[in-house]
Structures are given as structure tokens and as C-alpha cells.
Amino acid sequence: MDHSNQFKQFNIAHQHKNRLRIIAHCLIKDGERALILRILLLKREAIKDVKIVPDIGSVTIRYDAAQLPTANLLMLLEAILTNVGLKPKQVIDALGIKKTALQGSAKTINFAIQGMSCSSCALYIEMMLKRDPKVSHAAVNFITETASVTGTLPKKELFALINANGYQAVSMDTLSERKEMFKLENRHRQEAKKQLIIAGALGLPIPLLSIFAKRSLPVILIQATLSSIVVFWSGRDF
Incomplete structure (x- = not known):
């Protein structure tokens, strides 16, 4: 199936049975975003290797098509690159989007995040949350595996957003949940x-x-x- 014109975030350069090469314009000359993309892709067991050339935005992926069909991989790339490649939060503010979206009572939600493998994962989650128009502030701590988000985004939607990106948001509202977090921090x-x-x-x-x-x-x-x-x-x- 020809997927070449279906995606906004990248163009397909080469496509083989277990290997795919794309050109993602948001990665050009941006080594930090390239690193984040590589880490997020390698979290998937079916993806065996990822090589990125930031100078030209080239991403070459070697994967198991039986575990991860090409169509699913392309959809995954589109979703991740949409978050990684969004314009900075300041641009959203300048457009007046956040002012409208944040109407209502803002609140701070403190919770835990499981599944982060390094500090780049925390950076990615924080970047993704800050770009949501319903979020005014977000801070993610990789060492303690905790996060603090302020805004009008409902807790259910917040957790769903994090879970959809391959991580697990865990509530810390009750005493027993906080005790579990203290145990986790002690293990760390x-x-x-x-x-x-x-x-x-x-x-x-x-x-x-x-x-x-x-x-x-x-x-x-x-x-x-x-x-x-x-x-x-x-x-x-x-």
C-alpha cells in the first residue's frame, strides 16, 4: 500500500519489508528532538534499531513487521512527531489559544509516572504537556518519577494523554498511593x-x-x- 501522501509530519524516502526511511522536517538541525524520537521508538520491542541524521532529518528504522505492521509504525511516527515537532509553547500563547482554553479554575495535579527509561523521556513528557493549550505549567522529575501539572486539563484526560504515549500515570491522591510512591523513591x-x-x-x-x-x-x-x-x-x- 502506498502511504507516501497520508502523513503531515514526514515523507517516506524508502520502504522495505523490515526497514523504513523517512524525512521528518521538524528534526532538521535539531539533535535534541532527534534523540527524544530515537529513545521513544526504541521503547517498542518490535523496533530493533533507529538511525537518525539530524542534518537532513533522515530517520531509518529497522523493525519486525510481524510484531509491528508498517501501517501501525507509520501511525506511531505521525503521533510522536506531532508532539515532538509542535511549535514552541510561546507561539501558542501569542496566538491567544491558551487564554481561551484556560478559562475556568486552574488546578495543580501531582502524580507519578512509570515507564521512563532516562531523562529524555521526562523531557519529552514535559514538552508534550506544556504544548497542550489547557496546561499552563508542567514539570516532570525523572529521578523521583513524579510530575506536577497546573491547568484546566481534567485528570482523566491528563492520564489518558500520558498513557497514550507509552507511559503510565499513577495517582498519588490517597495515603496508600503516597506510601507506595515513598517506597518507590526509597528503592531509587x-x-x-x-x-x-x-x-x-x-x-x-x-x-x-x-x-x-x-x-x-x-x-x-x-x-x-x-x-x-x-x-x-x-x-x-x-
Whole structure:
């Protein structure tokens, strides 16, 4: 089926059975948005690899068409790029859209978000929420997995919006829900403490080997191994 003229956010450059290449104009010269798109796509199990060239807005996706049909992938791209590629919130304000949409009593909703894999996920959710005309303020904290949103957007719609983008919004209204969040935060602190201890224990020998050991291939390999663990395990959240 020819999908080339169905989408507003991108043009299809090449399409094969398990590989797709598109040109997304909102990604041109924008490495941050390109990174966010890559992270969001790789959260899907059926998507095996994503290569993006921000200079020309090129996105090449290798995927399992049996798990994720091409038509579904194209719809997913359109939805994500619509959020990633929207004009800045200031432009919406200048057009007077938010003033109309925010008529009524604004309220602040504090809740938890599950499913974020890194700080770029938090950035994407925050960016997406800020661009909703019913939202006047949004802040998402990746470390604590919490968010605070102020505006006239109903809680049900807010949660549905977040869930539709592949994350899970969790209420913190009741005492039991807040207790669960405290438990989750405590687990995060324990995990962060563990990562810090391991990073320190493995990182300390690296400069010591440079100072006291004779430079050789085995020493270099040991340093490279220790550095890789520190960077890619202890520092994986960054």
C-alpha cells in the first residue's frame, strides 16, 4: 500500500519489508528532538534499531513487521512527531489559544509516572504537556518519577494523554498511593547509592593503574573494562 501522501509530519524516502526511511522536517538541525524520537521508538520491542541524521532529518528504522505492521509504525511516527515537532509553547500563547482554553479554575495535579527509561523521556513528557493549550505549567522529575501539572486539563484526560504515549500515570491522591510512591523513591535512592559505591570502587583503580602500573596492553584492557562498567552501568541513567 502506498502511504507516501497520508502523513503531515514526514515523507517516506524508502520502504522495505523490515526497514523504513523517512524525512521528518521538524528534526532538521535539531539533535535534541532527534534523540527524544530515537529513545521513544526504541521503547517498542518490535523496533530493533533507529538511525537518525539530524542534518537532513533522515530517520531509518529497522523493525519486525510481524510484531509491528508498517501501517501501525507509520501511525506511531505521525503521533510522536506531532508532539515532538509542535511549535514552541510561546507561539501558542501569542496566538491567544491558551487564554481561551484556560478559562475556568486552574488546578495543580501531582502524580507519578512509570515507564521512563532516562531523562529524555521526562523531557519529552514535559514538552508534550506544556504544548497542550489547557496546561499552563508542567514539570516532570525523572529521578523521583513524579510530575506536577497546573491547568484546566481534567485528570482523566491528563492520564489518558500520558498513557497514550507509552507511559503510565499513577495517582498519588490517597495515603496508600503516597506510601507506595515513598517506597518507590526509597528503592531509587538505594539503587543510586549502590551505583555510586560501585562506580567509586571500580573507578578508583583506573587512575592508580596509570600512576603505578607499567603501561601495557593488559593494563589498558583492565582500565577500559572498568571504565565501561562505570559509564554504561553506574552512569546509565545519564
